[in-house]
Amino acid sequence: MSTSEQAGQPYHHGDLRRALVAAARALLEESGPEALSLRDVARRVGVSHNAPYRHFPTRQALLAAVAAEGFAALSARLAEIPAGAGMAAGFRAYLGFAREQPGLYRLMFDGGLRKSADPALWAVGERAYAGLRQAVHSLAPAADRAAVVAAWAQLHGLALLVISRQLADDLVRDGGLDALAGRVGAILEAGLRGAGAPPETGRPEIEQKF
Numbered sequence: 001m002s003t004s005e006q007a008g009q010p011y012h013h014g015d016l017r018r019a020l021v022a023a024a025r026a027l028l029e030e031s032g033p034e035a036l037s038l039r040d041v042a043r044r045v046g047v048s049h050n051a052p053y054r055h056f057p058t059r060q061a062l063l064a065a066v067a068a069e070g071f072a073a074l075s076a077r078l079a080e081i082p083a084g085a086g087m088a089a090g091f092r093a094y095l096g097f098a099r100e101q102p103g104l105y106r107l108m109f110d111g112g113l114r115k116s117a118d119p120a121l122w123a124v125g126e127r128a129y130a131g132l133r134q135a136v137h138s139l140a141p142a143a144d145r146a147a148v149v150a151a152w153a154q155l156h157g158l159a160l161l162v163i164s165r166q167l168a169d170d171l172v173r174d175g176g177l178d179a180l181a182g183r184v185g186a187i188l189e190a191g192l193r194g195a196g197a198p199p200e201t202g203r204p205e206i207e208q209k210f
Contacts, residue, residue: 088181
């Protein structure tokens with residue numbers, strides 16, 4: 001940035017929107033989603049506290065943009081997994097993403113974002129979920145929605161246990177966590193290959209998206 005409104009000079013920033021999102025991501029990892037404010041983001045970028053409103057009318061809008069970037073990054077990470085690598089590889093990749101950016105990961109699944117009211121965020125979340133759905137169906141073509149949700153629950157649950165530091169030390173040190181992720185993925189894969197999915201009953205409207 002070459003000038004600043006805070007200094008009484010004309011506002012200018014080459015790509016303020018991009019800078020605000022990047023600053024928000026950095027602050028997420030420092031203090032978590034709950035403490036993030038537009039004023040703090042503006043201060044980090046070096047612009048006036050009013051400047052972010054040029055791109056994000058509300059704090060919620062900024063958080064949605066950051067979460068959308070997170071889902072896109074997660075999709076890209078999962079897309080790097082070689083075809084046929086199995087659920088163990090998927091678990092390692094997913095868990096690696098959550099471990100590296102726990103603040104961003106928590107934000108992505110924050111119910112306060114109201115994804116159903118944000119078509120862009122909903123769409124990018126669905127692209128991330130589609131990779132998991134495809135992996136499950138490659139192992140069990142007849143798998144129903146509940147089977148996909150079960151796989152997601154294992155992934156998400158393990159990620160939250162890790163970033164909340166709820167696992168015993170011996171499971172996370174010396175590469176143990178990577179091995180655990182692979183083992184949990186392998187157990188899920190064996191179940192899908194061996195038994196497939198039970199017939200779908202009850203509520204057909206089980207959620208398919210993030």
